[in-house]
Amino acid sequence: MTASETTRPATVDATTLRELIDSGRAPRLLDVRTPAEFETLHIPGAYNVPLDLLKEHRAELRSHLDEDVVLICRSGARAGQAQQALAEIGLPNLKVLNGGMLAWQASSAPIAQGRQRWDLERQVRLVAGSIVLLAIxxxxxxxxxxxxxxxxxxxxxxxxxxxxxxxxMLLSKLPYNRGASCDLDSVVGQLRQTGERA
Incomplete structure (x- = not known):
């Protein structure tokens, strides 16, 4: 793998992904945002595997990801990091949703919604801005x-x-951003069940 391949992950746009899902050829969808962000809204059928959990247990996840995989986050940055982590252990067929959930929503594609919470990037802006303001x-x-x-x-x-x-990364560890679905056993169980039905 060349350096350019690791810095520029393969991508799929929201329209193409929606066509794949609608045609019954949906790839495995891994959403690497925090459980709180995932609960707020996600693509129906996606699995929540937060980036820190994915990086820590990528070798264990590898055996359950033998088909095409699309990685999803808010804008594509965290999904790109997840792609690099999984590519390092030799997992093929990885793509990043170009533009992330922002692009998915902009294309008016279906979403599953839950309790509304602030996404991680908005939390970072609030904390960083508050610290700067108070320091000045x-x-x-x-x-x-x-x-x-x-x-x-x-x-x-x-x-x-x-x-x-x-x-x-620090904010993602706060209880506000965590959830019960944020453990490896439940994620692997969900992946295994889907694999057996396929």
């Missing part, structure tokens, strides 16, 4: 606090350049 306001009284704002700015810059987000 606090620096009136404690001049050194301006460096906290600078640190957050540097972290956001690194997040954009590396396409990773440490703050997002």
């Amino acid at each position: 306001l606090g620096s009136v009284f404690v001049p050194g606090l301006k460096w906290v704002a600078g640190f957050i700015g540097a972290g956001l810059t690194f997040a954009a350049l590396s396409n990773t987000c440490a703050m997002g």
Whole structure:
């Protein structure tokens, strides 16, 4: 695998994916967002395998992913990371939903909805913005606090350049973003049941 293949995952657009699903040739859909994001809305028939769980247990998941797999997140960034993690263990037939759930919704494709919660990227913007605002306001009284704002700015810059987000990874571990479906045994059980019916 070349470096360009690892930085640019194979993609499928929302229209093509919808056509595959409607024709009965649906690939395995793995949604790598947090359980809270998944509960809020997801593609019907998708399995929730949060990115951190997928990375930690990718070898165990591999034996249950022998057909075409489409990885889904909000915009495509986390799905791209999941694709790289699974490609490293030799899993073929991986694609990322181009534009993620944002593109899926924009195409007016069907979605399953649950209790509404803020997505992880919105949470990151709230926390980062609040820290910067409080650091700048606090620096009136404690001049050194301006460096906290600078640190957050540097972290956001690194997040954009590396396409990773440490703050997002930390926020994804909060109880608000977790759920009962976020364990490997239930995910593998669901994948196994579907595989046996196929």
